[in-house]
Amino acid sequence: MQGYVALILGVALLALQVFAFVEALRYRTDAYPAAGKLTKIAWSAITGVAVLIGLLSLNSPLNIFELLATAAAIVFLVDVRPALRQVLGKDNAKGGRGPYGGW
Template structure:
């Protein structure tokens, strides 16, 4: 029985680390884009998305050992919504790198 419990604990830890990685990645992506790109993409403000993903990453860190808790699932959902819905819209407006290719005197 101890072997099964250890295996379950390990699986939960792996899920928690994967969830935290997803949440941190969403936070980094939310920070990368300019604040005017969010309304241009038809999404909520940068402050809202950075706050939501930062809180999600904090919840993911605190609940690293229990990724199946209610708040942990909400944190993963917020990160997933950002990565699936908001990030592609931001990339379509501003490009994949978070910056436009146009300098102060136009493009290359």
């Protein structure tokens, strides 16, 4: 039972890391410096390494390397991605906000 729980957790963390990697590749190269973040190559490498670590740690997701890889993916998703979305004007997920504020 414990092995199945570890595998499910490993797959969930890997999915998070793959999502962060795909999102890092999706944004334009010039948006990263405009948002005041590391370059696209740097974030693609960081999240790519996180995916590789996630693949290697699939059965043991609570080791230090997997935790660091997950932390890197989370930092990208909660810090870098919103800044990129704001720079590119794709932050319309707030609902009802136009170019001059809320409705």
